[in-house]
Amino acid sequence: xxxxxxxxxxxxxxxxxxxxxxxxxxxxxxxxxxxxxxxxxxxxxxxxxxxxxxxxxxxxxxxxxxxxxxxxxxxxxxxxxxxxxxxxxxxxxxxxxxxxxxxxxxxxxxxxxxxxxxxxxxxxxxxxxxxxxxxxxxxxxxxxxxxxxxxxxxxxxxxxxxxxxxxxxxxxxxxxxxxxxxxxxxxxxxxxxxxxxxxxxxxxxxxxxxxxxxxxxxxxxxxxxxxxxxxxxxxxxxxxxxxxxxxxxxxxxxxxxxxxxxxxxxxxxxxxxxxxxxxxxxxxxxxxxxxxxxxxxxx
Amino acid sequence: xxxxxxxxxxxxxxxxxxxxxxxxxxxxxxxxxxxxxxxxxxxxxxxxxxxxxxxxxxxxxxxxxxxxxxxxxxxxxxxxxxxxxxxxxxxxxxxxxxxxxxxxxxxxxxxxxxxxxxxxxxxxxxxxxxxxxxxxxx
Numbered sequence: 001x002x003x004x005x006x007x008x009x010x011x012x013x014x015x016x017x018x019x020x021x022x023x024x025x026x027x028x029x030x031x032x033x034x035x036x037x038x039x040x041x042x043x044x045x046x047x048x049x050x051x052x053x054x055x056x057x058x059x060x061x062x063x064x065x066x067x068x069x070x071x072x073x074x075x076x077x078x079x080x081x082x083x084x085x086x087x088x089x090x091x092x093x094x095x096x097x098x099x100x101x102x103x104x105x106x107x108x109x110x111x112x113x114x115x116x117x118x119x120x121x122x123x124x125x126x127x128x129x130x131x132x133x134x135x136x137x138x139x140x141x142x143x144x145x146x147x148x149x150x151x152x153x154x155x156x157x158x159x160x161x162x163x164x165x166x167x168x169x170x171x172x173x174x175x176x177x178x179x180x181x182x183x184x185x186x187x188x189x190x191x192x193x194x195x196x197x198x199x200x201x202x203x204x205x206x207x208x209x210x211x212x213x214x215x216x217x218x219x220x221x222x223x224x225x226x227x228x229x230x231x232x233x234x235x236x237x238x239x240x241x242x243x244x245x246x247x248x249x250x251x252x253x254x255x256x257x258x259x260x261x262x263x264x265x266x267x268x269x270x271x272x273x274x275x276x277x278x279x280x281x282x283x284x285x286x287x288x289x290x291x292x293x294x295x296x297x298x299x
Numbered sequence: 300x301x302x303x304x305x306x307x308x309x310x311x312x313x314x315x316x317x318x319x320x321x322x323x324x325x326x327x328x329x330x331x332x333x334x335x336x337x338x339x340x341x342x343x344x345x346x347x348x349x350x351x352x353x354x355x356x357x358x359x360x361x362x363x364x365x366x367x368x369x370x371x372x373x374x375x376x377x378x379x380x381x382x383x384x385x386x387x388x389x390x391x392x393x394x395x396x397x398x399x400x401x402x403x404x405x406x407x408x409x410x411x412x413x414x415x416x417x418x419x420x421x422x423x424x425x426x427x428x429x430x431x432x433x434x435x436x437x
Contacts (some may be wrong), residue, residue, distance in 0.1 A: 041311070042311065046308045147418075226341060230364060
Protein backbone atom coordinates (compact mmCIF):
# COMPACT_ATOMS: atom_id res chain seq x y z
CA UNK A 1 0.00 0.00 0.00
CA UNK A 2 2.85 2.34 0.74
CA UNK A 3 3.91 2.29 -2.90
CA UNK A 4 0.38 3.06 -4.00
CA UNK A 5 0.18 6.25 -1.96
CA UNK A 6 3.52 7.32 -3.36
CA UNK A 7 2.30 6.88 -6.94
CA UNK A 8 -0.87 8.79 -6.22
CA UNK A 9 1.06 11.56 -4.56
CA UNK A 10 3.30 11.93 -7.58
CA UNK A 11 0.32 12.14 -9.91
CA UNK A 12 -1.32 14.71 -7.68
CA UNK A 13 1.75 16.87 -7.85
CA UNK A 14 2.03 16.66 -11.61
CA UNK A 15 -1.65 17.45 -12.14
CA UNK A 16 -1.30 20.35 -9.73
CA UNK A 17 1.52 21.90 -11.74
CA UNK A 18 -0.31 21.29 -15.02
CA UNK A 19 -3.26 23.09 -13.55
CA UNK A 20 -1.07 26.02 -12.62
CA UNK A 21 0.16 26.24 -16.19
CA UNK A 22 -3.28 26.02 -17.77
CA UNK A 23 -4.58 28.60 -15.32
CA UNK A 24 -1.78 30.99 -16.25
CA UNK A 25 -2.36 30.37 -19.95
CA UNK A 26 -6.03 31.06 -19.48
CA UNK A 27 -5.31 34.40 -17.91
CA UNK A 28 -2.78 35.37 -20.56
CA UNK A 29 -5.21 34.38 -23.31
CA UNK A 30 -7.94 36.46 -21.67
CA UNK A 31 -5.73 39.54 -21.59
CA UNK A 32 -4.61 39.05 -25.18
CA UNK A 33 -8.17 38.46 -26.27
CA UNK A 34 -9.28 41.75 -24.79
CA UNK A 35 -6.53 43.53 -26.66
CA UNK A 36 -7.34 41.81 -29.94
CA UNK A 37 -11.06 42.46 -29.59
CA UNK A 38 -10.43 46.14 -29.00
CA UNK A 39 -8.19 46.31 -32.03
CA UNK A 40 -10.82 44.57 -34.13
CA UNK A 41 -13.48 47.01 -33.00
CA UNK A 42 -11.23 49.98 -33.70
CA UNK A 43 -10.73 48.89 -37.32
CA UNK A 44 -14.41 48.60 -37.95
CA UNK A 45 -14.80 52.37 -38.13
CA UNK A 46 -12.26 52.64 -40.93
CA UNK A 47 -13.46 49.57 -42.76
CA UNK A 48 -17.07 50.72 -42.54
CA UNK A 49 -16.33 54.16 -43.95
CA UNK A 50 -14.09 52.84 -46.70
CA UNK A 51 -16.69 50.26 -47.75
CA UNK A 52 -19.38 52.86 -47.89
CA UNK A 53 -17.33 55.06 -50.11
CA UNK A 54 -16.64 52.17 -52.41
CA UNK A 55 -20.23 50.95 -52.55
CA UNK A 56 -21.30 54.41 -53.66
CA UNK A 57 -18.45 54.72 -56.09
CA UNK A 58 -19.05 51.41 -57.77
CA UNK A 59 -22.75 52.11 -58.02
CA UNK A 60 -22.51 55.34 -59.92
CA UNK A 61 -20.34 53.98 -62.67
CA UNK A 62 -18.67 50.89 -64.01
CA UNK A 63 -15.04 51.69 -64.33
CA UNK A 64 -12.56 49.33 -65.87
CA UNK A 65 -10.36 48.80 -62.86
CA UNK A 66 -8.52 45.49 -62.70
CA UNK A 67 -9.50 44.84 -59.11
CA UNK A 68 -13.20 45.07 -59.93
CA UNK A 69 -13.02 42.87 -63.02
CA UNK A 70 -14.69 39.50 -62.76
CA UNK A 71 -13.34 36.71 -64.88
CA UNK A 72 -14.42 33.12 -65.37
CA UNK A 73 -12.93 31.35 -62.38
CA UNK A 74 -10.14 28.99 -63.30
CA UNK A 75 -7.74 29.47 -60.47
CA UNK A 76 -8.45 30.37 -56.86
CA UNK A 77 -6.20 31.66 -54.16
CA UNK A 78 -7.24 30.60 -50.69
CA UNK A 79 -5.79 32.43 -47.72
CA UNK A 80 -6.09 30.41 -44.53
CA UNK A 81 -5.70 32.29 -41.28
CA UNK A 82 -4.82 29.99 -38.41
CA UNK A 83 -2.78 30.19 -35.25
CA UNK A 84 0.91 29.51 -34.89
CA UNK A 85 0.47 27.48 -31.77
CA UNK A 86 -1.90 24.80 -30.64
CA UNK A 87 -3.71 24.34 -27.34
CA UNK A 88 -6.62 26.41 -28.47
CA UNK A 89 -9.46 23.93 -28.62
CA UNK A 90 -11.08 23.34 -31.98
CA UNK A 91 -10.01 26.70 -33.38
CA UNK A 92 -7.66 25.38 -36.05
CA UNK A 93 -9.66 22.21 -36.69
CA UNK A 94 -12.78 24.23 -37.48
CA UNK A 95 -11.13 26.54 -39.94
CA UNK A 96 -9.33 23.69 -41.64
CA UNK A 97 -12.50 21.65 -41.91
CA UNK A 98 -14.32 24.58 -43.47
CA UNK A 99 -11.52 25.21 -45.94
CA UNK A 100 -11.18 21.56 -46.90
CA UNK A 101 -14.90 21.32 -47.57
CA UNK A 102 -14.77 24.39 -49.77
CA UNK A 103 -11.73 23.16 -51.65
CA UNK A 104 -13.31 19.86 -52.57
CA UNK A 105 -16.37 21.73 -53.76
CA UNK A 106 -14.46 24.09 -56.04
CA UNK A 107 -13.94 22.89 -59.54
CA UNK A 108 -11.14 25.34 -60.20
CA UNK A 109 -7.55 24.77 -59.16
CA UNK A 110 -6.73 26.07 -55.71
CA UNK A 111 -3.51 27.55 -54.41
CA UNK A 112 -3.02 28.25 -50.75
CA UNK A 113 -1.45 31.03 -48.73
CA UNK A 114 -1.05 30.15 -45.09
CA UNK A 115 -1.09 32.75 -42.37
CA UNK A 116 -0.10 30.91 -39.23
CA UNK A 117 1.81 27.68 -38.96
CA UNK A 118 -1.14 25.33 -38.62
CA UNK A 119 -2.77 26.35 -41.88
CA UNK A 120 0.50 26.07 -43.75
CA UNK A 121 1.11 22.62 -42.28
CA UNK A 122 -2.34 21.52 -43.31
CA UNK A 123 -1.84 22.67 -46.90
CA UNK A 124 1.50 20.88 -47.09
CA UNK A 125 0.07 17.68 -45.69
CA UNK A 126 -2.90 17.68 -48.02
CA UNK A 127 -0.68 18.31 -51.01
CA UNK A 128 -2.09 21.68 -51.96
CA UNK A 129 0.14 24.12 -53.67
CA UNK A 130 1.33 26.38 -50.88
CA UNK A 131 2.52 29.54 -52.58
CA UNK A 132 3.43 31.48 -49.47
CA UNK A 133 3.38 31.08 -45.72
CA UNK A 134 3.39 33.89 -43.20
CA UNK A 135 4.24 32.20 -39.96
CA UNK A 136 5.92 35.02 -38.09
CA UNK A 137 2.76 36.86 -37.15
CA UNK A 138 2.53 38.23 -33.65
CA UNK A 139 -0.38 37.66 -31.32
CA UNK A 140 -1.75 41.08 -32.03
CA UNK A 141 -1.12 41.83 -35.68
CA UNK A 142 -0.78 45.45 -36.71
CA UNK A 143 -1.63 47.04 -40.00
CA UNK A 144 1.90 46.78 -41.35
CA UNK A 145 1.71 43.00 -41.02
CA UNK A 146 -1.22 42.89 -43.39
CA UNK A 147 0.45 44.99 -46.07
CA UNK A 148 2.83 42.43 -47.60
CA UNK A 149 0.05 39.87 -47.80
CA UNK A 150 -2.32 42.33 -49.41
CA UNK A 151 0.33 43.46 -51.87
CA UNK A 152 1.09 39.92 -52.93
CA UNK A 153 -2.61 39.16 -53.41
CA UNK A 154 -3.30 42.31 -55.38
CA UNK A 155 -0.30 41.83 -57.65
CA UNK A 156 -1.26 38.24 -58.34
CA UNK A 157 -4.80 39.24 -59.16
CA UNK A 158 -3.77 42.04 -61.45
CA UNK A 159 -1.40 39.70 -63.28
CA UNK A 160 -4.38 37.37 -63.70
CA UNK A 161 -2.59 34.53 -61.93
CA UNK A 162 -5.79 34.06 -59.95
CA UNK A 163 -9.41 34.75 -60.75
CA UNK A 164 -10.74 34.75 -57.23
CA UNK A 165 -9.25 35.29 -53.80
CA UNK A 166 -10.92 33.91 -50.70
CA UNK A 167 -9.94 34.37 -47.09
CA UNK A 168 -10.79 31.64 -44.61
CA UNK A 169 -10.87 33.15 -41.15
CA UNK A 170 -12.65 32.83 -37.86
CA UNK A 171 -15.27 35.40 -37.10
CA UNK A 172 -15.33 36.59 -33.55
CA UNK A 173 -18.91 36.84 -32.35
CA UNK A 174 -18.33 36.68 -28.62
CA UNK A 175 -15.90 35.12 -26.17
CA UNK A 176 -17.84 31.86 -26.42
CA UNK A 177 -18.95 31.86 -30.05
CA UNK A 178 -16.60 31.92 -32.99
CA UNK A 179 -17.43 30.68 -36.45
CA UNK A 180 -15.17 29.70 -39.29
CA UNK A 181 -15.98 31.76 -42.34
CA UNK A 182 -15.01 32.35 -45.93
CA UNK A 183 -14.90 35.81 -47.38
CA UNK A 184 -14.29 36.71 -50.99
CA UNK A 185 -11.74 39.48 -51.13
CA UNK A 186 -11.21 39.72 -54.85
CA UNK A 187 -12.82 40.53 -57.20
CA UNK A 188 -14.66 43.13 -55.19
CA UNK A 189 -18.27 42.52 -56.07
CA UNK A 190 -21.17 44.73 -55.26
CA UNK A 191 -23.35 42.12 -53.59
CA UNK A 192 -20.47 41.07 -51.37
CA UNK A 193 -19.81 44.66 -50.52
CA UNK A 194 -23.29 45.30 -49.32
CA UNK A 195 -23.30 42.11 -47.31
CA UNK A 196 -20.06 42.97 -45.60
CA UNK A 197 -21.13 46.52 -45.01
CA UNK A 198 -24.34 45.34 -43.41
CA UNK A 199 -22.31 43.10 -41.13
CA UNK A 200 -19.95 45.86 -40.17
CA UNK A 201 -22.57 48.44 -39.43
CA UNK A 202 -24.52 45.90 -37.49
CA UNK A 203 -21.50 45.24 -35.32
CA UNK A 204 -20.36 48.77 -34.72
CA UNK A 205 -22.30 51.25 -32.66
CA UNK A 206 -21.89 53.87 -35.31
CA UNK A 207 -25.30 54.04 -36.89
CA UNK A 208 -25.11 57.64 -37.96
CA UNK A 209 -24.10 56.67 -41.46
CA UNK A 210 -26.15 58.52 -44.04
CA UNK A 211 -26.42 57.42 -47.62
CA UNK A 212 -25.18 60.15 -49.87
CA UNK A 213 -25.81 60.74 -53.48
CA UNK A 214 -22.38 60.59 -55.01
CA UNK A 215 -23.37 62.25 -58.23
CA UNK A 216 -22.89 65.72 -56.84
CA UNK A 217 -19.48 64.95 -55.44
CA UNK A 218 -16.38 66.63 -56.63
CA UNK A 219 -13.45 64.31 -57.21
CA UNK A 220 -9.83 65.27 -56.97
CA UNK A 221 -7.86 64.35 -59.05
CA UNK A 222 -10.67 62.30 -60.72
CA UNK A 223 -12.96 59.36 -60.09
CA UNK A 224 -10.77 56.75 -61.65
CA UNK A 225 -7.71 57.77 -59.67
CA UNK A 226 -9.64 57.84 -56.44
CA UNK A 227 -11.01 54.39 -57.19
CA UNK A 228 -7.58 53.08 -58.07
CA UNK A 229 -6.22 54.21 -54.74
CA UNK A 230 -9.12 53.18 -52.61
CA UNK A 231 -9.43 49.61 -53.91
CA UNK A 232 -6.05 48.29 -52.77
CA UNK A 233 -6.59 50.06 -49.47
CA UNK A 234 -9.82 48.18 -49.03
CA UNK A 235 -8.19 44.86 -49.73
CA UNK A 236 -5.54 45.68 -47.15
CA UNK A 237 -8.11 46.70 -44.59
CA UNK A 238 -10.11 43.59 -45.21
CA UNK A 239 -7.16 41.30 -44.78
CA UNK A 240 -6.12 43.19 -41.68
CA UNK A 241 -9.59 42.88 -40.28
CA UNK A 242 -9.85 39.17 -40.88
CA UNK A 243 -6.47 38.77 -39.20
CA UNK A 244 -7.67 40.65 -36.16
CA UNK A 245 -10.91 38.71 -35.98
CA UNK A 246 -8.97 35.48 -36.19
CA UNK A 247 -6.56 36.60 -33.53
CA UNK A 248 -9.40 37.54 -31.19
CA UNK A 249 -11.03 34.19 -31.88
CA UNK A 250 -7.81 32.30 -31.32
CA UNK A 251 -7.25 33.85 -27.94
CA UNK A 252 -10.79 33.42 -26.79
CA UNK A 253 -10.93 29.79 -27.87
CA UNK A 254 -7.61 29.20 -26.14
CA UNK A 255 -9.00 30.85 -23.06
CA UNK A 256 -12.03 28.58 -23.08
CA UNK A 257 -9.91 25.50 -23.74
CA UNK A 258 -7.57 26.36 -20.88
CA UNK A 259 -10.49 27.06 -18.59
CA UNK A 260 -11.85 23.61 -19.34
CA UNK A 261 -8.45 22.08 -18.75
CA UNK A 262 -8.08 23.83 -15.40
CA UNK A 263 -11.50 22.64 -14.34
CA UNK A 264 -10.77 19.08 -15.42
CA UNK A 265 -7.54 19.23 -13.43
CA UNK A 266 -9.43 20.47 -10.40
CA UNK A 267 -11.90 17.56 -10.61
CA UNK A 268 -9.08 15.10 -11.06
CA UNK A 269 -7.23 16.48 -8.06
CA UNK A 270 -10.22 16.17 -5.76
CA UNK A 271 -10.86 12.64 -6.96
CA UNK A 272 -7.24 11.64 -6.52
CA UNK A 273 -7.17 13.25 -3.08
CA UNK A 274 -10.02 11.00 -2.07
CA UNK A 275 -8.29 7.88 -3.36
CA UNK A 276 -5.08 8.99 -1.74
CA UNK A 277 -6.75 9.41 1.64
CA UNK A 278 -8.45 6.06 1.30
CA UNK A 279 -5.17 4.40 0.43
CA UNK A 280 -3.41 6.07 3.32
CA UNK A 281 -6.20 5.02 5.69
CA UNK A 282 -6.04 1.49 4.36
CA UNK A 283 -2.27 1.48 4.85
CA UNK A 284 -2.54 2.61 8.45
CA UNK A 285 -5.30 0.11 9.21
CA UNK A 286 -3.22 -2.64 7.73
CA UNK A 287 -0.15 -1.65 9.72
CA UNK A 288 -2.15 -1.65 12.95
CA UNK A 289 -3.58 -5.02 12.06
CA UNK A 290 -0.09 -6.34 11.42
CA UNK A 291 1.25 -5.03 14.73
CA UNK A 292 -1.76 -6.38 16.56
CA UNK A 293 -1.31 -9.68 14.74
CA UNK A 294 2.41 -9.75 15.66
CA UNK A 295 1.67 -8.95 19.32
CA UNK A 296 -0.97 -11.66 19.39
CA UNK A 297 1.43 -14.20 17.97
CA UNK A 298 3.99 -13.39 20.74
CA UNK A 299 1.56 -14.07 23.52
CA UNK B 300 -19.10 74.03 -37.23
CA UNK B 301 -17.89 70.96 -39.06
CA UNK B 302 -18.27 67.43 -37.85
CA UNK B 303 -14.75 66.13 -38.18
CA UNK B 304 -13.51 62.58 -37.90
CA UNK B 305 -10.11 61.15 -38.66
CA UNK B 306 -9.67 57.38 -38.65
CA UNK B 307 -6.78 55.08 -39.46
CA UNK B 308 -7.05 51.34 -40.03
CA UNK B 309 -5.92 50.88 -36.45
CA UNK B 310 -8.24 53.28 -34.68
CA UNK B 311 -10.21 56.49 -34.63
CA UNK B 312 -7.72 59.26 -33.88
CA UNK B 313 -9.97 62.24 -33.40
CA UNK B 314 -13.66 62.93 -33.57
CA UNK B 315 -15.18 66.30 -32.70
CA UNK B 316 -16.69 69.50 -33.98
CA UNK B 317 -14.23 71.91 -35.51
CA UNK B 318 -14.24 75.30 -37.22
CA UNK B 319 -11.94 74.57 -40.11
CA UNK B 320 -9.37 72.09 -41.33
CA UNK B 321 -6.40 72.36 -43.68
CA UNK B 322 -5.47 69.16 -45.43
CA UNK B 323 -2.51 68.21 -47.65
CA UNK B 324 -3.89 66.55 -50.82
CA UNK B 325 -2.32 65.31 -54.03
CA UNK B 326 -3.59 68.44 -55.76
CA UNK B 327 -2.18 70.77 -53.15
CA UNK B 328 -3.21 71.97 -49.75
CA UNK B 329 -6.88 72.68 -49.23
CA UNK B 330 -8.82 74.24 -46.40
CA UNK B 331 -12.33 73.08 -45.67
CA UNK B 332 -14.76 75.48 -44.06
CA UNK B 333 -18.40 74.90 -43.18
CA UNK B 334 -20.78 74.55 -46.16
CA UNK B 335 -18.10 73.10 -48.38
CA UNK B 336 -19.46 71.20 -51.39
CA UNK B 337 -19.20 67.40 -51.26
CA UNK B 338 -15.70 66.33 -52.22
CA UNK B 339 -13.60 63.21 -52.36
CA UNK B 340 -9.87 63.58 -52.61
CA UNK B 341 -6.61 61.77 -51.99
CA UNK B 342 -4.29 62.69 -49.15
CA UNK B 343 -0.59 63.22 -49.35
CA UNK B 344 1.94 62.90 -46.54
CA UNK B 345 2.15 66.17 -44.70
CA UNK B 346 0.73 68.30 -42.00
CA UNK B 347 -2.94 68.54 -41.18
CA UNK B 348 -4.12 71.56 -39.22
CA UNK B 349 -7.49 72.10 -37.68
CA UNK B 350 -9.10 74.57 -35.35
CA UNK B 351 -11.42 73.39 -32.64
CA UNK B 352 -12.67 75.00 -29.47
CA UNK B 353 -9.28 74.59 -27.86
CA UNK B 354 -7.51 76.40 -30.68
CA UNK B 355 -5.21 75.32 -33.47
CA UNK B 356 -4.00 71.73 -33.52
CA UNK B 357 -1.61 69.87 -35.79
CA UNK B 358 -1.27 66.30 -36.93
CA UNK B 359 1.17 64.46 -39.11
CA UNK B 360 -0.71 62.38 -41.68
CA UNK B 361 0.53 60.15 -44.46
CA UNK B 362 -1.69 59.02 -47.30
CA UNK B 363 -5.37 58.18 -47.42
CA UNK B 364 -8.59 59.87 -48.47
CA UNK B 365 -10.83 62.59 -47.39
CA UNK B 366 -14.52 62.82 -47.89
CA UNK B 367 -16.46 66.00 -47.38
CA UNK B 368 -20.10 65.04 -47.08
CA UNK B 369 -23.05 67.31 -47.28
CA UNK B 370 -24.34 68.61 -43.97
CA UNK B 371 -20.97 69.87 -42.83
CA UNK B 372 -19.39 66.51 -42.26
CA UNK B 373 -15.82 65.66 -43.04
CA UNK B 374 -14.24 62.25 -42.75
CA UNK B 375 -10.57 61.48 -43.23
CA UNK B 376 -9.38 57.95 -43.78
CA UNK B 377 -5.66 58.23 -43.21
CA UNK B 378 -3.08 55.49 -43.49
CA UNK B 379 -1.35 56.91 -40.53
CA UNK B 380 -2.01 59.92 -38.34
CA UNK B 381 -0.53 61.19 -35.14
CA UNK B 382 -0.94 64.37 -33.20
CA UNK B 383 2.09 66.56 -33.01
CA UNK B 384 1.99 66.54 -29.23
CA UNK B 385 2.12 62.75 -29.23
CA UNK B 386 5.03 62.35 -31.60
CA UNK B 387 8.19 61.17 -29.99
CA UNK B 388 11.11 62.67 -31.92
CA UNK B 389 13.64 60.12 -30.74
CA UNK B 390 11.39 57.23 -31.56
CA UNK B 391 10.57 58.59 -35.00
CA UNK B 392 14.25 59.20 -35.70
CA UNK B 393 15.10 55.73 -34.51
CA UNK B 394 12.37 54.10 -36.60
CA UNK B 395 13.54 55.95 -39.67
CA UNK B 396 17.17 55.01 -39.10
CA UNK B 397 16.20 51.38 -38.59
CA UNK B 398 14.12 51.32 -41.75
CA UNK B 399 16.91 52.91 -43.77
CA UNK B 400 19.39 50.44 -42.45
CA UNK B 401 17.15 47.53 -43.35
CA UNK B 402 16.66 49.02 -46.77
CA UNK B 403 20.40 49.22 -47.31
CA UNK B 404 20.77 45.62 -46.24
CA UNK B 405 18.23 44.24 -48.65
CA UNK B 406 19.24 45.54 -52.01
CA UNK B 407 17.90 42.60 -53.95
CA UNK B 408 14.91 41.78 -51.77
CA UNK B 409 11.35 41.47 -52.97
CA UNK B 410 9.55 44.66 -53.80
CA UNK B 411 7.10 43.92 -50.99
CA UNK B 412 9.67 44.66 -48.32
CA UNK B 413 11.03 47.54 -50.29
CA UNK B 414 7.68 49.27 -50.59
CA UNK B 415 6.92 48.67 -46.94
CA UNK B 416 10.21 50.15 -45.80
CA UNK B 417 9.89 53.10 -48.11
CA UNK B 418 6.46 53.79 -46.65
CA UNK B 419 7.89 53.65 -43.14
CA UNK B 420 10.69 56.03 -44.05
CA UNK B 421 8.32 58.50 -45.68
CA UNK B 422 6.00 58.37 -42.74
CA UNK B 423 8.69 58.92 -40.14
CA UNK B 424 10.33 61.67 -42.15
CA UNK B 425 7.02 63.43 -42.43
CA UNK B 426 6.46 63.12 -38.70
CA UNK B 427 9.86 64.59 -38.02
CA UNK B 428 9.30 67.42 -40.45
CA UNK B 429 6.01 68.37 -38.88
CA UNK B 430 7.23 68.04 -35.35
CA UNK B 431 10.35 70.10 -35.93
CA UNK B 432 8.28 72.91 -37.30
CA UNK B 433 6.44 73.26 -34.01
CA UNK B 434 9.01 72.39 -31.45
CA UNK B 435 12.20 74.20 -30.74
CA UNK B 436 15.11 71.93 -31.17
CA UNK B 437 17.43 71.67 -28.20
